Amino acid sequence: MLTFLGKRLLQLIPTLFFVSVIIFSLQQLLPGDPALVMAGEERDPEVIEQIRRQYHLDQPLPVQYVYWVKGVLSGDLGESMRIKQPVLSLIREKLPVTIQLASLAIIIALVIGVGAGIVSAVKKDSIWDYVANGFALWGISTPNFWLGIMLIFLFSVKLGWLPASGYVPLLEDWRVSFASMIMPAFVLGNAIAAILMRHTRSAMLQVLESDYVRTARAKGLLERSVILKHAMRNALTPVITLGALEFGTLLSGAVLTEQIFTIPGFGKLIVDAVFNRDYAVVQGVVLVTATTYIALNLLADMAYILVNPRLRD
Amino acid sequence: MGDAALITGLAGATEDERVETPTARATRRLLRRKGAAFGLFVIALLVALALLAPLISPYDPNLQTWSAVRKAPSASHWFGTDDVGRDVLARVIYGARASLLAGVISVAIALFVGVPIGVISGYVGGFVDALFGRITDAVLACPFLILAIALAAFLGPSLGNAMIAIGITTTPIFIRLTRAQVMAVKVEDYVEAARAVGNPHWRIALVHILPNTLPALLVQATLSIAAAIIAEASLSFLGLGQQPPAPSWGSMLNSAQRFLVNAPWMAVWPGLAIFLAVLAFNLVGDGLRDALDPRSR
Numbered sequence: 001m002l003t004f005l006g007k008r009l010l011q012l013i014p015t016l017f018f019v020s021v022i023i024f025s026l027q028q029l030l031p032g033d034p035a036l037v038m039a040g041e042e043r044d045p046e047v048i049e050q051i052r053r054q055y056h057l058d059q060p061l062p063v064q065y066v067y068w069v070k071g072v073l074s075g076d077l078g079e080s081m082r083i084k085q086p087v088l089s090l091i092r093e094k095l096p097v098t099i100q101l102a103s104l105a106i107i108i109a110l111v112i113g114v115g116a117g118i119v120s121a122v123k124k125d126s127i128w129d130y131v132a133n134g135f136a137l138w139g140i141s142t143p144n145f146w147l148g149i150m151l152i153f154l155f156s157v158k159l160g161w162l163p164a165s166g167y168v169p170l171l172e173d174w175r176v177s178f179a180s181m182i183m184p185a186f187v188l189g190n191a192i193a194a195i196l197m198r199h200t201r202s203a204m205l206q207v208l209e210s211d212y213v214r215t216a217r218a219k220g221l222l223e224r225s226v227i228l229k230h231a232m233r234n235a236l237t238p239v240i241t242l243g244a245l246e247f248g249t250l251l252s253g254a255v256l257t258e259q260i261f262t263i264p265g266f267g268k269l270i271v272d273a274v275f276n277r278d279y280a281v282v283q284g285v286v287l288v289t290a291t292t293y294i295a296l297n298l299l300a301d302m303a304y305i306l307v308n309p310r311l312r313d
Numbered sequence: 314m315g316d317a318a319l320i321t322g323l324a325g326a327t328e329d330e331r332v333e334t335p336t337a338r339a340t341r342r343l344l345r346r347k348g349a350a351f352g353l354f355v356i357a358l359l360v361a362l363a364l365l366a367p368l369i370s371p372y373d374p375n376l377q378t379w380s381a382v383r384k385a386p387s388a389s390h391w392f393g394t395d396d397v398g399r400d401v402l403a404r405v406i407y408g409a410r411a412s413l414l415a416g417v418i419s420v421a422i423a424l425f426v427g428v429p430i431g432v433i434s435g436y437v438g439g440f441v442d443a444l445f446g447r448i449t450d451a452v453l454a455c456p457f458l459i460l461a462i463a464l465a466a467f468l469g470p471s472l473g474n475a476m477i478a479i480g481i482t483t484t485p486i487f488i489r490l491t492r493a494q495v496m497a498v499k500v501e502d503y504v505e506a507a508r509a510v511g512n513p514h515w516r517i518a519l520v521h522i523l524p525n526t527l528p529a530l531l532v533q534a535t536l537s538i539a540a541a542i543i544a545e546a547s548l549s550f551l552g553l554g555q556q557p558p559a560p561s562w563g564s565m566l567n568s569a570q571r572f573l574v575n576a577p578w579m580a581v582w583p584g585l586a587i588f589l590a591v592l593a594f595n596l597v598g599d600g601l602r603d604a605l606d607p608r609s610r
Contacts, residue, residue: 011447018451029467137599141592143543145550146566146584153573153580252458256547260570270459271551274466286463290454297454 008301012294019290020072023283024065030279037277077287078280080273087284090269098265100170101188101257102250104181108189109196114239116193117200121208121235122227132197139194144253148187148260155183165262184261188253192246199242203235237307244300251289339528342604349600355593363409372400374407374560383576393578396568404560405582411561412590415476415545415554416538422480423487424534428526430484431491436499436518442492449485457482457540458547465553472545472561475554479544483537490533494526528605532598539594546587562587 030037035052052058056067071078077087120132156164168177207213208231216226255267262268266285273281333341343349362369371391378398386393392401434445452460464478498504499522507521548554549563557564562583569579 011450014444014447015450015454018448019454022451022455026463026467029464031469137592137595141539141588141595143546143584143587143591145547146580146587149566149570149573149580150584153577157574157577248453248456248459251456255458255462256550259551270462274462274551274553279467282463282466286455286459289456289459290451293454293456294450 004305005302008298012298015294016291019287019294020069021065023287023290024068026283026286027279028061037279072287077284080278080281082276082278087280090281091266091284091288094264094266094269097167097263098251098254098258098267100177101181101185101263101265102254104185105188105192105250105253108185109192110243112189113193113196114200114236117197117239118204118227118232118235120197121201121204124205132201136194136197139190139197142190144187144191145256145260147190148184148257151183151187152260167263167265180261184257184263187260188250188257191253192243192249195246195249196239196243199239200235203238204231207231207235237304241300241304244296247293247296248289339601339604343597343600346600346603348596349604352593352596352600355589356597359409359413359590359593362406363413366407366410370400370403370406372403374399374403375558376400376403383572383579385576386578392582393576395565395579396572396576401565401579401582404565405562405586407560408562408565408583408586409590411472411549411555411559412542412545412587415472415479416542416590416594419476419479419483419541419545420534420537422477423483423537424530426480427484427487428491428523428530431488432495432518432523432526434488435492435495436514436522438496445488445492449488452482452485455482458544461544461548462551462553465548470553470556472549472555472559475545475548478548479541482544483541486533486537487530490529491526494529495522498522498525528601532602532605535594535598535601539591539598542587542591542594 035048035055035057039048039051056064059067075088077091079086080090083090116132116135120129123129152164155162162183163180166180168180170177208227213226213231216230217223221230251267254265255271257263258265258267259271266289270282270285272278273285344353376399378394380398381390381394382398383396384390384394384398390400390402392405395401395404430445434442455463460482461475461478464481465475468474468477495518504517504521507517512521545554546561546563546566549561550567552564552567555561555564565583566580566587569576569583572579
């Protein structure tokens with residue numbers, strides 16, 4: 001376990017290095033003089049010169065990179081050109097909104113995805129199995145921004161049940177907060193539910209054919225307790241770790257969902273930054289998401305070992 | 314069993330095998346699946362629409378008619394008209410071009426970059442493999458759409474750059490897949506035999522190993538086209554893909570969102586088109602996976 005963990009941690013160093021190189025190189029893709037682009041509307045040569053010095057653009061690339069990494073390591077992700085606010089504090093401000101949306105989406109995805117997956121595996125080849133598989137295919141094939149628009153049309157425009165947009169913090173008024181979050185959370189959770197359903201189904205099918213499930217049945221246990229206590233517990237382990245890998249899907253989906261429902265979160269931050277040519281914010285968002293993804297992956301690996309005694313050396 | 318019987322038995326077996334080539338068998342099994350057959354039909358239809366757009370389309374997709382702004386579907390405009398009086402059906406038909414092109418080209422980029430790296434990584438192993446492995450991890454750590462948005466933002470918004478961005482973010486999947494396939498195949502006896510008779514490494518990799526990775530790559534490529542179509546639509550929806558006034562399903566949905574109350578048909582058709590295209594590629598991909606799986610013969 002310890003050697004494995006040590007190896008995993010050692011692997012992280014080069015991975016993080018390449019992540020930083022990718023994100024740093026993004027600004028090299030900008031056409032023309034980056035100082036000019038960063039200055040935006042500003043054409044004063046003195047301001048441009050100052051930007052050039054501030055971002056060490058007058059130095060060779062490797063030196064620029066070292067300055068950038070030094071800043072990142074000390075928590076300085078640069079400053080938003082447009083709102084004149086440190087990128088890190090902007091991200092801190094927007095992150096709770098996205099976390100609230102994502103958590104609700106994960107709950108919805110787990111309930112629908114795992115539930116449908118178990119039913120379709122237990123009732124393999126029945127009508128329920130076909131319905132669940134159809135649902136999964138629909139979930140993967142529907143663009144979530146279209147689903148969002150259609151739900152707004154149905155529940156906000158036609159029925160007037162739910163607000164079409166906006167965000168209310170959970171602590172301010174939980175009822176209004178929930179009402180404004182449920183539609184975006186469903187839209188976001190839908191695609192992940194489909195993926196979880198497929199994982200759960202194949203894991204359950206595998207477990208249901210195993211010897212210990214046969215033994216449990218042979219002992220005369222109730223079918224319900226065989227499935228819920230014996231089979232499910234083992235089948236869900238890989239599902240949870242595979243679920244952690246869907247973090248990227250979740251965040252990618254959040255970008256679009258927040259755009260449609262005008263939720264002022266992380267995803268809206270990056271899209272707004274793109275249109276305001278606020279490059280430091282774009283880089284900061286990619287950096288924070290990539291680091292979180294790597295950390296989550298590590299946690300998932302560790303959790304997998306902890307619940308799976310056979311892997312503990 | 315006597316020698317003669319054995320020989321006849323073997324001859325019989327080879328004759329049975331000769332009835333159907335592996336490709337023919339896979340095609341037959343693919344078409345037997347209703348879902349996959351439906352998917353192929355939809356893809357053929359979309360390709361026909363994209364190629365023959367000027368012949369089929371009832372109107373010029375960019376023709377603005379100010380006397381027919383936001384008109385509901387009718388006999389003259391089957392899918393209705395949009396906020397500047399353009400025919401929605403014409404734009405959906407022409408939009409197939411951007412979506413299919415983006416799907417195919419971005420996956421082609423990913424294959425072109427990913428497969429050689431995967432082959433080298435899997436065949437050579439050691440430090441080279443570890444190096445490419447960590448780079449792949451790094452790209453995979455950046456969420457697909459967020460990296461694509463960042464790339465499209467820094468490269469500048471256009472359909473071409475969106476394809477490059479989607480292609481780059483899709484590449485790691487192909488590196489990993491090719492690498493795993495190559496590593497599984499390179500320990501096979503026939504590869505050992507090819508090495509024993511003195512074939513150079515490049516020949517073993519290209520002639521003996523690569524062809525065996527093709528079925529898995531074909532399945533993944535089909536599924537990746539589906540994902541790439543959604544990605545292009547997403548980028549265009551955000552304004553980072555196809556630029557107006559050129560028609561694309563994603564950007565049509567962007568403008569449709571603002572007129573949801575008065576002109577909901579503007580949102581229905583392009584969304585349905587994306588859904589159908591993505592569904593078709595997913596169905597064919599799933600069908601191919603089953604048809605090419607040697608275990609389910």
